[in-house]
Amino acid sequence: MTLVPILILAALLFSLGVYGLLARRNAVLVLLAIELMLNAVNINLIAFEAMIRDSLATGQVFAIFIITVAAAEVGIGLAIVLLIFRNRATANVDEFNLMKW
Amino acid sequence: MSDWLLHPENWVFLVVGVAVAFSALRVVTSRNVVHAALYLVATLAGTAVLFLLLSAEFVAWVLVLVYIGAVIVLFLFGIMITRAPIGYDATLDNDRRGIAAVVSGALFLLMSWVSIDFFGSTALEDIGVPTSTELLGESILGRFVLPFEIVSFVLLAALIGGITVARKDATPLEAEERV
Numbered sequence: 001m002t003l004v005p006i007l008i009l010a011a012l013l014f015s016l017g018v019y020g021l022l023a024r025r026n027a028v029l030v031l032l033a034i035e036l037m038l039n040a041v042n043i044n045l046i047a048f049e050a051m052i053r054d055s056l057a058t059g060q061v062f063a064i065f066i067i068t069v070a071a072a073e074v075g076i077g078l079a080i081v082l083l084i085f086r087n088r089a090t091a092n093v094d095e096f097n098l099m100k101w
Numbered sequence: 102m103s104d105w106l107l108h109p110e111n112w113v114f115l116v117v118g119v120a121v122a123f124s125a126l127r128v129v130t131s132r133n134v135v136h137a138a139l140y141l142v143a144t145l146a147g148t149a150v151l152f153l154l155l156s157a158e159f160v161a162w163v164l165v166l167v168y169i170g171a172v173i174v175l176f177l178f179g180i181m182i183t184r185a186p187i188g189y190d191a192t193l194d195n196d197r198r199g200i201a202a203v204v205s206g207a208l209f210l211l212m213s214w215v216s217i218d219f220f221g222s223t224a225l226e227d228i229g230v231p232t233s234t235e236l237l238g239e240s241i242l243g244r245f246v247l248p249f250e251i252v253s254f255v256l257l258a259a260l261i262g263g264i265t266v267a268r269k270d271a272t273p274l275e276a277e278e279r280v
Contacts, residue, residue, distance in 0.1 A: 003223040007216035015209035020129030022201035056240045072259035078179040079263035091183040
């Protein structure tokens, strides 16, 4: 098994995540695209861990950390979306201008 | 190329990779919010199979439990609470789809080129020998115990913050009644 096909699959997932981040209007769908990008990073970490095989399994440990941080991000992100929806009655990111000066 | 196809694990990777790529594409192009979330489940399940193939068993099951078990349920809750139109909706994308496609396509080509250039002939050895959970546990609670504690704190703070942000504030009248 070679490394390059896995890296290309991860690059594809990351690029699709960037596309979803830029092209979507619904805030929940933007969060889904961010999950895709984090998942691509996890694939890269596991693939390089399979290549290096260090005695601490560093790649897998950091993949678990990233999964934890992604769970925290989803929790706080959906809470913010929920709050803005309650105040503005919309979940479209192009209608949020609360921080516009 | 014919040499690459001789190994059975490459066939598994090919099938799983095509499935993951297709469902990831549907996540960002689907016109139905709930379908997009369910395609993310398919993407994550394929990724878990890929992790099993790369002998990262524990991470694969963590992915299944945390993501497919918890995060997707949270997403479906979020979709239903924000009353996103359940069903076909043509207004989910904004007008700058073309620019987004060009940017992400260029990013994909750049990353693929760099990967091929740097790791063109790197082979993965001893695939199929699972990493022992014992090793992972000793690593997390030994060398990486400080990052582990920090991540735990971040998760706790984020969840408490999420509750604080999302809970409904009492109106002044209700607050008066409660006293």
